[in-house]
Amino acid sequence: MTTSDRPRPLKEAARITQMLDQVFGTDRFNREPVDVAALAVEYSRRVAPESPxxxxxxxxxxxxxxALVYSDVQPRQWAIMYHQEQSPxxxxxxxxxxxGHYVLHRPLIEQGVGFDGGIYCDExxxxxxxxxxxxxxxxxxAAALLMPLHDFRRRLPAKDRPDFDLLSRLATRYGVSLTAVILRWLEYTETRAIMVVSNEGFAHWAKPSQAALRSGRYIRTKDVVYELPAQSAAARADYSNEARQGIAQPANVWFPESVLEMCLRSDRYDQEIILLHFENDGPHYEAEDESKDVLDLFVDRGRTVTR
Ligand SMILES: [Zn+2]
Structure with missing residues (x-):
């Protein structure tokens, strides 16, 4: 089975979203998020009664x-497992x-080499x-199913710069974590922003918006140690309301330009979520090959993280 033969993720999610809109109404998120566990069981019975x-x-x-696991017997019987101690x-x-693996990939997982009884997915x-x-x-x-863009964008337009209060309300609306909501927003926002997840003064991982990336603003965390700027709220362990609302950081704290830093502490996961909002469109670096990932291009050119 090649990539082009497989069901497409957004198309399949849209199909189920449309069905849910018809059954529960397009205003369904005003009442409750998608009950994805019940949906997975019911939907699978409907589309694959022999192999739900x-x-x-x-x-x-x-x-x-x-993990998505299957039985030894044919036709395969399936189960979804989630690791204990995850927040709802x-x-x-x-x-x-x-x-998603069930809807999109079950023939591949069932027959493919390298899958032993199922697929196991890491953090x-x-x-x-x-x-x-x-x-x-x-x-x-998963993102399209739980946070449909037509609903999401109405609550958070592409040109807006959200604070943690709005993002938290969206996390409640869609029944997902704050980081899941922020990653969803970073996919379509036209603003320049970066999310950084840090702990004890170091960035664990970071994600820029496309506009931020195009202007050369990103933070590399893969195979390198990124120490937070000493003046950042997160490095100073400033978890005050002011830091949550946003602290104006001058140029050369995070980047050669000023940035609005919002910092939120999560005791549950012993980490900080940092949102960096940039003021304007910023400098533009022309990508030589649009089809290539812009980040790869910067790495190819030997650019390092600008601080
Ligand atoms: Zn997976």
Whole structure:
């Protein structure tokens, strides 16, 4: 099965979204988020009565956050497992991701080499949305299903710069984590912004908006240690209301230009979520090859992180 033969994530998510809109109304998110565990069980019975998802269960999955597993018998019987101790928001996205594998990839997982009884997914693939190939497809499916853009963009237009209060309300609306909401917003925002997830003064991972990336504003965390600027709220462990609302950082704290830094502490995960908002469109670096990932291009040119 090649990539082009496989069901497309956004198309499949849109199909189910349309069905839910018809059944529960287009204003359904005013009442409740998608009940993705119940949906996965019911939908699978409908589209594959011989080979449905029987249960969605909590398990101890060391090193993984979720899994889609199948039985030895034919036709295959399926189950979604999620790692214990996830917040309800993280759990919803994890289940959505595994449901995505079921809808999009089950022939591949069932027959493919390298899958032993199912597919197991780690934090980088699910929480950070950092995976490639079928992992990326499962993330796209989950994001589109749980946070449909037509509803999301109405609440957070592409030119707006949201604060944590608005983002938290959206996390409640869609029943997902704050980071999942921010990653969704970063996909379509026209503003320049970066999310940084940090702990004890170091960035764990970071994600720029497309506009930020195009202007050369991003933070590399892969294979390098990125120490937060000493003057940043997160490095100073300033978790005050002021830091949450946003602190104007002058040029050369984070980048050669000024930036509005918002910082929120999560005790549950022992980490900070930092949002960096840039003022304007900023400098433009012309990409030589639009088809190539802009970040790769910068790396190819030997650019390093600008501080
Ligand atoms: Zn996965």
């Amino acid at each position: 998802i029987h249960e969605v269960v909590e398990r101890n999955l060391p090193g993984c956050v979720g 928001g993280r759990r919803a996205f994890t289940i959505g991701h595994e449901f 980088d693939s699910v929480i950070r949305r950092g995976g490639a190939g079928i992992e990326k497809e499962a993330d796209e499916f």
